[in-house]
Amino acid sequence: MSQPRRTIWSCELVTDFLKQVLYHEDASSKAIVVCSTREYFLEQLAAAVRYGTTTPEGHELTTDAIGLLSRSKDVNLAFCETLEHLRAYISVLDVTSTKRQETTSDESSERPLLAVLNPLALHLPTTEFSAQGLSRTLAAAVEVTAREKVDLVLCECVDSMNSANCGGDEALWNTEVPLLNGTARIGTEENVSRGPSVPVKKVAQRWFEFNDDRNIYRQQQ
Template identity: 50%
Template sequence: MEPTRKIYCCDWVTEFLQYILDTTTEPVSLIICSTRDSFLVNLALTIQSQPKHTPNIQELLKDTIGLLANSTRVRLIFCPTLEHLRAYIGVLRPTNDDNVQHGTAAGQNQRPPLVAILNCLALHLPTSEFSAQGLSRTLAAAVEVTSQKGMDLVLCECRDAASSADPMRGEALWYAQVPLLNSAVRTGGDNAAGGGLTVPVKSIAQRWFECSGTSRSETDTTII
């Protein structure tokens, strides 16, 4: 079965983790674009914000972390900087166990191993590479490596539970307008950067990815 590449849209990290756990049976490399501590804090705050009728917060947190930690098919990778992310993508490959399971699954017409990247855009946001040039470099590298290795690829941007009103986190980032070139190479004024032209992040990603289930309109854009 041919590998797929898609963008999954949801608000909260708990939703994305549940999607990974509930809808996949293949081996998963879950790349989280933050430190481990930041991820755990965000996860805990997200669970605390759930409706009051949900089960005990500690139990929810324990269950989610436990499912990830004890899963034989989910591998957690933390990439706190863009350099870490690109370096890991460069050496990304299925483990021996992934290959064995995929070989068995292929005979059953199941999916290839999955690479899931959480908050890739947010990792670019504070850098000089939140641009068409910088984002294309990262996304193209991920697409090339996963295609060569026969792995599915899914991206997701989730809101920050510590700052839930932040307009520059979560799905909004797919609609952000970014310059064509990295800020580090935009010298000589706007003319050197392509006359100040910008492009929506989503249109960059759509060169390679299928977008699913958006809750925003195409005209609902955020300007960078």
């Protein structure tokens, strides 16, 4: 079996992310970690319908997303509304506990998958939206997936409830962040920080490969 992959997806909407995980990823088990509350996730999902699809999968997701995920035998869904919660959760996560009952590790060549939705947005309002803070979170996730031998995917979707943000999901990855936690930030709209800074994408590239194809799900239809 090949080495575990660590990838950052480019999915514009939450529905695109879910469809990619549920319908286009072969894995022995799947853990989806949503970096928000359950209520906010559902609001984002409902808002995405305006820009959504007419496919059967899209209809099922938008009408009963939580029910669909909870009924799936090989999917574990969790919500982490704070950075501390996210780090604590992934540090003890056992992705293989959701493994399909009808297969065993000896019978399946598929790796488990851990997919984390909107981790950057969770850092954004904190003093840890910095190279130091992001590195701490990303390294923790990589350590767990390397130990458990699972594939790891990160995805940052746009805010579907803000039409001004529906042009793409690259803004946060291209944001310049200070090197250390707690560095004073100035020029909010321009994302300018006082002192040395680095693009978020460069921090992530230490561990992850970027999928630069715009909206991987729609290209597979």
